[in-house]
Amino acid sequence: MTGATRKRDADPIGIHIADLHNPVLSAAQQAALDASSTIPIAFSMDAVLDTARAETGLDDFGSDDFLERLAIWLQALAEDENASSVTRFNMFQMTVRFAATRLRLEDLVKRHPEILGIEIDRPIIVAGLPRSGTTHLLGLLSADTRLRSLPWWEAIAPVPSPGDEPTADNPNPRWTRADAGWKEMEAILPYMAIMHEFSADHISEDIELQALDFSSYLIEWLAYVPRWRDYYLSLDQTGPYAYLKKALQALTFLKGPNRWVIKCPQHMEQLPALYKTFPDATFVITHRDPVGSVRSQLTMALYAARMLRKKVDPAEPLGYWPARYEELLRRCVRDRDILPEEQTIDVYFDQWTKDPDPILREIYRRADLPLTDEALTALHAYLDAHEEKQTHRIVYDLERDFGVTADELRQRFGFYFDRFPVKPEVR
Template sequence: MTAGIDITDLLHPVRTPLQEQVFRDAAAAEIAFDPAAILAAARDQTGLADFGAADFHERLSVWCQAVEEDANASGVTRVNLFQMMVRYAATRLRVEDMIKRHPEILDIEIEQPIIVAGLPRSGTTHLLGLLGADTRLRSLPWWEAIAPVPATDEAPTPDDANPRWTKAEAGWRAMEAILPYMAIMHEFSPDHISEDIELQAIDFSSYLLEWLAYVPRWRDYYLSRDQAGTYAYLKKGLQLLTFLKGPNRWVIKCPQHMEQLPALYRTFPDATFVITHRDPVGSIRSQLTMATYAARMLRNAVDREEAKDYWIDRYRRLLEACVRDRDVLPPEQTLDVYFHDWIRNPDPILREIYRKAKLPLTDETLVTLHAYLEKHGEQSKGRIVYDLERDFAITAREIRQGFGFYFDRFPAEIEVG
């Protein structure tokens, strides 16, 4: 068994010299989250001016206000988020420009996608990668998710066949160097299959911002608004990528879908929906550890209570929405997958996914999927040690008490004692 990686300085981090240098440099940067400045930077970067429908301006303003209210956000967080917002704005300009030049993009059908949803930090990425190993399906690698439309300086050259991949690789290597255990907990290598949330974020929505800063203002705004428009933008992104590369039988995934099932179903009414279920305590434990480890760079001060209070509540909200809305999905198109069944024998579950998707699961395909499972086991890159009581002064039982409603609806086995 792989030796466990115990992050013993989780609450009182000892930064490496590289971490200290990055932290100091970012702290010296003057960043103001002004929507006009963000959009101007995107225009300057692209030479384009048309952002399409203007409703996103309000959401961008809430993003900026929420981040400015996060007093514990470090300079690293502020620099990263400003650059991220400019990137999304620039990508939006390129998307709208491409569609203006090729309006037929919006006529492309996104036919019978397979859509995976499940708790964050619970193995949905592993399932997505597994299904993505089937070459009949189209998935979204990280390099393409963060740059779906190539910029003018990203055309292939004799020295670089894919500059977008090269840029994504540089970003991945930088993250590995700065936060090596984060690279184990959540991979962002260029070819790693990404969540479709990157396409939603081009519309300046989704729950993405919550994972990057403490932004209750944005959480409340997002949860109080119908996300139909943002899911339509997700579909537009898939149409554009199909136009650029094809084919159009997609497999996509995002944990957020669990709390947006009505909007998801209205947008993709012929999809096959795969909803994974697992003891939420294990997922919460993983998220608390990941967030607290990253806090040495992303927060001015490590505050386990901040992480604990936010994320236990946030998982509860997500699962309450899933319990409330699960039955909007047609039974003949939907499969609930339980982690305890999956680890015992994934083959019957795979066969049922493919049956509902009306996609033949050939022996050859099954061999390919088994090879993926062999190569990408959950602990293939190392096993992080999680200790709720030591690190967060809370027990699994105390967390689980707030999730009885979920276990009443979905019989997931208890994993964390």
């Protein structure tokens, strides 16, 4: 495949983030911190649900089993003492958004009960480590227009609200809001766009839909919430995954087709619930040296800490993320064999980078979806376009930034290398 194997005209320019430990705040960063510090935030059930009711004019949240989860979610956020005012404001707003979206979704289903009869036909589901290339694979597969995917603008506002109707000046108000939000974040944390390509049209993880039932690992990425982590990991996720399917049914009703491609790294640690919910899916499990993924996440977390944490401390992400990745991978190793072999493909990063075409053909074969010349041309075009965009890259340095070597980090993942033929990358 020419899009994956061709040589670049020039290597990406390496960027060293010199002020990771002692950030030098820009005017935009300081202004955001100052503005958010004036807004009182109360992580209470009543505050979240009442705000969502007022925003939507609706009152029916559906089954109330989510209330216990929401209570723990909010308690964990309140206990994050090092959370900055920006984090507290953003987390409250995000929680209200999920509650309001749930109200809109329940209202839609109440008005159109036929939604619950819609078939989600043999979805292709990608799971793999965070920060390891699953986003790229999801975007690639979504270039096949026979598959339904979830762009970011739709993920954060899946059910249109009054005022979202197209106009001559604004054909998609939901897209416009998503674009403005991303540009605001990019202006405040500009290196984020290099670490993780994004836009309003970016194909999103389905975690935004899982969060409507207030049960996912999402808030772990935005705050330090060990109470929530332990609670979430103790839960049977069958119910929340059923709610994910309900959301996909609603989105299919609003705009088909019903053959989805979705992804979330969380699926790696929730394979039993995933398989029970989507028994006819094709499961694509990606594998890569976890040290590379952890290294990327540590650096991203430390960079974002200038806005999200009161005190910037490399020990904070180092004390959390390697152990969290280990738990995710241990569950994947434990449960991988529950997936039917004829519906599952393990994709290894070193093989993918050499020649992705045979892997794509195997994904399509297992999905019983013809890989037509037209589809293959679209996939190649996606790869070519996204290769060309990579003009800069962040330089990661574990020893300089976190005082740990790749080999030291890798020791805790021996069980994973024993189970899957993953090649170490980071030295």
